[in-house]
Amino acid sequence: MLKITFLPDKKNIEVNQGTTALEALERAGINIDTPCGGKGICGKCKILINTGITTATPIEEELLSEEEIKKGFRLACQAKLFKDTIIEVPSEIRLDFKGVFSSNLKGDIHRIKKNFALDSNLKKVFLGLEKPSLDDQRSDWERIKDGLSLKKIENISNLKISLPILKKIPLLIRKADFRVTVTICNDEIMDLESDNTAKKSYGMAFDIGTTTVVGYLIDLGSGEELSAVAKTNPQIIHGDDVISRIGFAQQPKGGLEKLQKEIVITLNEIIRETTQKAEIDKSNIYETVIVGNTCMHHLFLGLNPIHLAPSPYIPVIKESLSLKVKDIPGLSLNPAANIYMLPNISAFVGADILAGILSTSMWREDKTILLVDLGTNGEVVLGLKKKLWACSVAAGPAFEGARISSGMRAAEGAINKVKIDSKFIIYKVIEDGKVRGICGSGLIDLIAELLKLGLINKSGKLIGREEGNSELSEEIRKRIIKGQKGNKFLLVKGKETENGKPLYLTQRDIREVQLAKAAIFAGIKILLKEVNIPLEDIQEILLAGAFGNFIDKKSAVRIGLLPNLPLKKIESVGNAAGRGAEITLCSNKMREVSEEISKKVKYVELSSRPDFQEEFIKAMIF
Template structure:
């Protein structure tokens, strides 16, 4: 164990004997404390305390991102993984990987600044599409001035209300128990709230104008929420937050693995996404001043695995061929069924339908928002993120596929990768030297996905990176090459690295980082090629490419072409469309007709399973190469 800078070995038997003894763990600077059993891992304690942790490798100790400093207390000894990822100086000064250490007494920890929770608004997840919103919501409210019962009018309380509503309207037992008190306290002047033929709430007085819903985009990395005024047809607030499931891996495969290895894994992941949504709801209500009692419905979208985890349904069926999910259709119910505690019991949810094993309702949202299913000509829509979905629309046909882009685009699996937060390098330009833009005008501490793609694109353009992806050594560069750029190339292990920022904290791109980017962009490019091949089309046949998602919509099209992720089409035909998936969830929330379109889309879509496609491996191999443009 680690006590006062000393490491003392701890046996498994000691862990077993002491596991019922509670200990106290405090996290700085968050100021959060938790009482937890002796022998618990630090990362589990952080999760239980609500401290955000990056664990993109799923707690295997291979990413090195869950770093923290032990201020005082007792923990287990350092592991081989820590020795590989932390310097001797860091280990001496008390730095640890949270996933590698167990708690053996009261502990005080300091999480690193990059791990401290960042307040974020909806822009982190990408702006929604600016479009005219059709208002015909799933919820209807009606004000009633009811006659009071008399000896000559002995109609029952519930029937007195239902008689004013469409004949098929029904009411549940929970609401029935509230009806007598609400009617009498309101003097029989009440507002009914009806969703899909069910009377879900009864309110005192006239509250017809107070009618809200929330659209939630459940992403693998981050979750966005949009508070929608259903009476006026407008978005009144938006926020986003990191998906707390990240503590068990940056991608869906890591989370499925966690479920398969831990009997309580599924319940834990459902709890974490419910907590994330509760956090978002709380921020939306605080930002808008709308009371929770006036939130009546949630529309939810996400990839297929996220949809399963949201409902507490195992997604292990999609982990291997034939990639069969437990369900694919739309699911409806009460928010309490999801473990959401921030909204009233009468609030309902609608989870939009999935398409296939790895093409979820978020793709339905993109198709709905962009109206790509109705556009004349031939169009691609690409939602770039941890899971990259591609949609090809041509004529009356809609094809989709999911590409295993991996978490590199979100800053994960990159040596100094991070979310698009203050301190992240977000834009890079190079000529005679490097020019960077840092979010928040802060000192650079890492690089987010857009900065990574900009930097690599520029390095390819200038010839610093070969088409194979290898960073050249200084002696490989031609005479007259800018000296300021040459001095940024340094030896790093078996390869080279390129320094983007010097100073108190060096930020650089390593050979491993470029290889990770190659894998992600190669998968997306292969998906595009396969869909075009399926319809016997060429890139020149495309009328346009729509870039969706938090990542894709904030990228420079020139940089995407520079690394060869997109086919060679005119830059003017590449259009960012913001968080189209989130916009689709908003449209379905606001309009019954749009909801019907969303529910009908899976029947029109032809899904292409890339992993089983005979041409995928060749397309992927081609996609790994950086296409150097002269």
């Protein structure tokens, strides 16, 4: 066995010879950023080996500089350990799952309440029961049913009650002096409580994203959002995209079970923190609605997503599901509480997009609306005269900061806004600290600004110093540096970064953005072709998701990510999926509507369209 020491943690573990550094890190409980899932594609898992340095692999030679290799930097996914080793794990590649972020959506449900009526399945009824006597020997259960009948509750004869609830009745109702509250849902007794708790009726709405999981605590009586918490999806340690997760799920040592357990633990943390914020008892949460892409949907349920990735892209189930909390191992809610899973549209257009369609009301609009959810798997929905078409595009992870030389997620230390004129560079950093990298919105700004200054040409080439606009200052001009693999642009000097290394935009970074933006734009063009309308006929573009909420619309249009339309036609709608989950939590009627919508959406499979490649190549040009 080998002794492996991790710094600065001073954590020691023992592993077998041939174990990769990434496997050792996982065994030590140290989570690092592996956007490609350890496939040796992204080059993000850089570690510094102080002793026991391994020979660089061909992949490391491609993704690391000669200087880095000489210093002892290796990729954790590639470096195999054959001797006692000391490994330094840089702070910039570590993942912190402890951060809790307040979701800035409180009150959104009131803004959209006009679109639906509150009609939850749930009823809580307070009963003051008559006490038994020799003249009144009704059973406890019969006494409760008669009390409900007096309250005009329908279908009393069809009411079901479980054995665990029956076991509670004799002691509870007597201790409560026959003053109890009964919780009913779908003709089933879900709970029995002492005294009057009729107003304590809550639900949770979850949006399980590939990168972020958001939970909303809702008062089912009023529809008010009481609190919201967002957390990083811990599955990202197995890769940023759904393909990586699908691959990990096939591991023989319980990969699927591990992915399900990780997401359930995260939901439990969100439940605990939202209820603490709102100062309520989680036992009074009776309904849960969950949305997510089709892969996240399958992983939460413990369904093998293996057939989502290869053609012909088949999910286990697309229809809606109604479950009990007890069906999901480890979920920390009342076991009798209900879980409603919205239907998916296809293997790559999931319930999250359906929820977005629902919350934006585009399903009932006569005008031409485009809903765009930007991410590793970009989804596009076109609405026209109350009809809907949808497609999914493999945009790649560039907008999430992956496969970008200095890219990172939108977290503390990330540059998220950039402005450049002929003389100066101005950038904004999340949390205003030292620079750690650049996230998707900052990357789009940077490329848009360089296009504006003529430093990137239409083909995407970053030009040399001597080719630059004569009006550019020397300060801007000298930031263009000739590299081994093309020119690169110095955005941030080493003295301004957390690790002391300068931050560049490379020619490869620009190509990654070109591939991502071309995929999205080509998807838009194919949907428009499907209904035979030009770009100019689009009346609204709705940008969904966290990335869509922070992207600069002008920059997105300038790089060709979005159609060149008046900016007033482009609107960020925030977490439309989360709001859709809230709506279906509060309204049984809207659940029915969502199921109808899922059947009416026409899914356009781009892989079967020969013209997609043509549109993609055209859209590569800036």
